[in-house]
Amino acid sequence: MERFVETLIDGIATGSIYGALALALVLIYRSTGIVNFAQGELAMFSTFIAWGLVEAGIPLGLAILLTLAVSLVGGMVIERVLIRPVEGGQELTLVTVTLGLFILVNGLARWIWGSTNRGFPSLFPDGSANLVGIGVAWESLGLVAVLLGVVGVLWLVFQHTTLGLAMRAAAVDPAASRLVGIPVGRMLMLGWGFAAVCGALAGVLVAPRLFLDPNLMGPVIIYSFAAATLGGFDSPFGAVLGGWIIGVAEALAGGYVDFIGQDLKILVPLGVILAVLLIRPQGLFGSPEVARA
Amino acid sequence: MSALLEVEGVHAGYGPVNVLEDISLEVGEGQTVALLGANGAGKTTTLRAISGMLKPRGRIRIAGHDVTGRATERIVKLGVAHVPEGRGTFAPLTVEENLRLGAYARRNGGPDLERAFTLFPRLGERRHQRAGTLSGGEQQMLAIARALMLQPRLMLLDEPSLGLAPNLTRELFKVLRQVKEDEGTAMLVVEQNANLVLEFADAAHVLETGRIVLSGTADEVSADESMRKAYLGY
Amino acid sequence: MSRTRIAWIVLLVLAILLPFFFSSYRVTQFTLVLAYAVAALGLNLLLGYSGQISLGHGAFFALGAYVTAILVAKSGWPHLATIPVAAAICAAAGFAVGIPALRLHGLYLALVTLGLAVATPQLIKRFDGLTGGTQGLAAPSPSVPGFLDFLADDQWLYLLNLAILVPMFVLAAGLVRGRVGRALVTVRDNPIAAKTFGVDLAAYKTRAFAVSAAYAGVAGSMFTITVGFVAPESFGFALSFSFLAAVVVGGLATVAGAIFGALFIEFVPVYAADVNEALAAVIYGGVLILFMYVLPTGVVGLARRVRLRPKQEGERDAVVVDRGVAGGGAGERVRAQ
Structure with missing residues (x-):
């Protein structure tokens, strides 16, 4: 029983990271209808920037804040320069461009930082808190708290600010948005910027648990794709919940199903993606139109 | 004092297809101007050219600013509210x-x-x-x-009565009349229901296959023989 | 004889002479180009002709490679005899993937197949009893037969692979020009019209997937024949990405493009590695993006455009021309039945 609860908590903690990256995917999908295959690599690149800042002697917290700012700008620039020319294009074009970005960013990271493993400091203290008799690692609590914090901030921005309202409008109907004076292009840039920030957070959260190298996000992005697919590609809450479900499913499958074990854990997100797409393509919380995209 | 909206020799269209041929019209401050014509005559295209939804050739000035080819969201900032057909x-x-x-x-x-x-x-x-x-x-x-x-200083209304029940249409035009009187908002109205719009417009233009074929005050246009036969039904 | 046919024959003669003018090291690289060309051709049949996006063709390539390796190493089969088996197994696998793929549209199919590519090395490791796991599996390349003993090993392997490639290309060319190809193009460009004309969408799409996977499988066999060794690292998702790069660079919906594409993915990393191991990836990525902006029809599209220019002024996109012609042809054909 105790092992079960621990596995569950571990799954939710890991799932929070998947959720953060899935949020990034959802933000971009909602605003531009693009599944950004490069999202994980951008997150990895951001994490390297944070690592570089920490190596340069900047305190971790400040380094992460700076990284988030750089990511915001970076995401906006990428949208404007690389994505804008093909926006609204054929699916193959969009897939190819974001895949190209994936390969490009991964290559750049290997060029700049090499392929060696590096340690990345954790934001959270070691040890665990005692919650109703069960020891829960501070890190697990921290991961969940950060994800909830991100969701909270995004919710506030989207539901309670004019900027957020304008971003939602631009995602719903670009032409009508222009007619009320919304600079749609800038909203799309911001969408990519916010997504890059969510991704960067996912990166700095996952890096201490693994080692930082250019392939850091390779597996994570697959789990996040599964989370976003499960939750519905246009639903931020779905992304978070999907992240948790996938995290727990992965932990349980890896711990309890012998055939799967540690090697084949990757089949969990794949199975989920396939099952969801075949049974309920819009995901748990997505709107049906998404399935037709 | 120049007019609030000046359209001079505008050509516009979609891709290689030219819809508008040399359109010129003006809407003065606080004035209501009706655009009449059959389906496909270019009324909607005229409004789209003015609000920057498509890139016209020629010259469009709003409140003295040359807005030809300017992005829609920047034209809106000058106080131009476009209500597109199909509502948006x-x-x-x-x-x-x-x-x-x-x-x-x-x-x-x-x-x-x-x-x-x-x-x-x-x-x-x-x-x-x-x-x-x-x-x-x-x-x-x-x-x-x-x-x-x-x-807005200028409203561009595309078929406001389309699909509305007659009582709703009357209610809508009552509100528009009220806005016009209270706030002096200028309006350029595209409307199928010519009788209705000519009652409250100051001036009118009739479009046919992308050209203006008749212009004048609302009364002059209402009185025109061919216009009456084609659009007013008497 | 048409000019195109003459060009192909000249190309074939050059291809046959090629191993006699290069070092053994280069010849082996060209041999791999042949394998990649077959894989790219297979992916192009799917991507270019039926419009389905697969980011997982590396998985079928791996499957073919392992079928050959296992049959040769464990059951002592002759190499060439394993090729039909690899093709059949991969066709079955492609058919199986093609069925759920019917219900998945563009981006989602890309996602699922990407997952397939990512899972491939893990699956190979998991079934280590059969595959040799991380250690890999040695299946020595076929040796030069007695009557060809004037050939060096690398020359022999090159010519052997060329002999496998040629029928694959001839078959593909026949396929895309024939009824099936035209139906596929109609399915891609106008699924609703295709349905109205009685083209059985589901059947064509799943068959396209099967054929495409079979090509990738044969390419995998060619890889094993050439290299003589298989291991999971050779079949990571980067491989699937290179196939996509090959198709995009060579040109969608072209048969000849597969060769340009394969040359590109084999030699760019070779030359880039002189500067930095990661440079190849940077170039790949940059080129993929760039091609989508400036040359969406690939190298072959560019060649066609240059050739078409004097005749068809104002035509911006050579592929569009192809689509129009092919699509119309298929429509007429179906109506005539």
């Missing part, structure tokens, strides 16, 4: 959110929701409902109300 409300957003978006480009003051709800009480009752759940008539009201949130 944001279906998944609430009535209130739609109205707040209408005031997005306004420079001064926050959105004055109460005024919209006074003009259109039905919208007040449904302020937290999603726009997509409104009836067609209510969505049209919402589109007009949203345009008014800008406190």
Whole structure:
């Protein structure tokens, strides 16, 4: 029983990271209808920037804040320069461009930082808190708290600010948005910027648990794709919940199903993606139109 | 003093297809001008060219600014509210959110929701409902109300009565007349229902296959023999 | 004889002479180009002709490679005899993937197949009893037969692979020009019209997937024959990405493009590695993006455009021309039945 609860908590903690990256995917999908295959690599690149800042002697917290700012700008620039020319294009074009970005960013990271493993400091203290008799690692609590914090901030921005309202409008109907004076292009840039920030957070959260190298996000992005697919590609809450479900499913499958074990854990997100797409393509919380995209 | 809107020798179209041929017209401050003509004559295209939804050749000036080829969102900032055909409300957003978006480009003051709800009480009752759940008539009201949130100097109205029941159409034009009288908002109205719009317009232009074939005051246009036969039905 | 046919024959003669003018090291690289060309051709049949996006063709390539390796190493089969088996197994696998793929549209199919590519090395490791796991599996390349003993090993392997490639290309060319190809193009460009004309969408799409996977499988066999060794690292998702790069660079919906594409993915990393191991990836990525902006029809599209220019002024996109012609042809054909 105790092992079960621990596995569950571990799954939710890991799932929070998947959720953060899935949020990034959802933000971009909602605003531009693009599944950004490069999202994980951008997150990895951001994490390297944070690592570089920490190596340069900047305190971790400040380094992460700076990284988030750089990511915001970076995401906006990428949208404007690389994505804008093909926006609204054929699916193959969009897939190819974001895949190209994936390969490009991964290559750049290997060029700049090499392929060696590096340690990345954790934001959270070691040890665990005692919650109703069960020891829960501070890190697990921290991961969940950060994800909830991100969701909270995004919710506030989207539901309670004019900027957020304008971003939602631009995602719903670009032409009508222009007619009320919304600079749609800038909203799309911001969408990519916010997504890059969510991704960067996912990166700095996952890096201490693994080692930082250019392939850091390779597996994570697959789990996040599964989370976003499960939750519905246009639903931020779905992304978070999907992240948790996938995290727990992965932990349980890896711990309890012998055939799967540690090697084949990757089949969990794949199975989920396939099952969801075949049974309920819009995901748990997505709107049906998404399935037709 | 030049007119609020000046359109001079405008050609426009979609891709290689040219729809408008040498269109020139003016709308003075506070003036209401009707654009009449059969389907496909280029009325909607004229409005789209003015609000920058497509790139015209020729010259379009609004309040003295040359806006030819300028981006739509920047033209809106000059106080131009375009209510497109088919309404263009944001279906998944609430009535209130739609109205707040209408005031997005306004420079001064926050959105004055109460005024919209006074003009259109039905919208007040449904302020937290999603726009997509409104009836067609209510969505049209919402589109007009949203345009008014800008406190526009110039409204471009594309078929405001399309698909509305006759009593709703009368109600709508009553509101438009009220806005015109209270606030002196200039309007360029595209309308199938020529009788209705000529009653309240100051001037009118008749378009045929992308050209203006008849221009004059509302009375002159109403009196024109060919116009009467073609559009007014008597 | 048409000019195109003459060009192909000249190309074939050059291809046959090629191993006699290069070092053994280069010849082996060209041999791999042949394998990649077959894989790219297979992916292009799917991507270019039926419009389905697969980011997982590396998985079928791996499957073919392992079928050959296992049959040769464990059951002592002759190499060439394993090729039909690899093709059949991969066709079955492609058919199986093609069925759920019917219900998945563009981006989602890309996602699922990407997952397939990512899972491939893990699956190979998991079934280590059969595959040799991380250690890999040695299946020595076939040796030069007695009557060809004037050939060096690398020359022999090159010519052997060329002999496998040629029928694959001839078959593909026949396929895309024939009834099936035209139906596929119609399915891609106008699924609703295709349905109206009685083209059985589901059947064509799943068959396209099967054929495409079979090509990738044969390419995998060619890889094993050439390299003589298989291991999971050779079949990571980067491989699937290179196939996509090959198709995009060579040109969608072209048969000849597969060769340009394969040359590109084999030699760019070779030359880039002189500067930095990661440079190849940077170039790949940059080129993929760039091609989508400036040359969406690939190298072959560019060649066609240059050739078409004097005749068809104002035509911006050579592929569009192809689509129009092919699509119309298929429509007429179906109507005539």
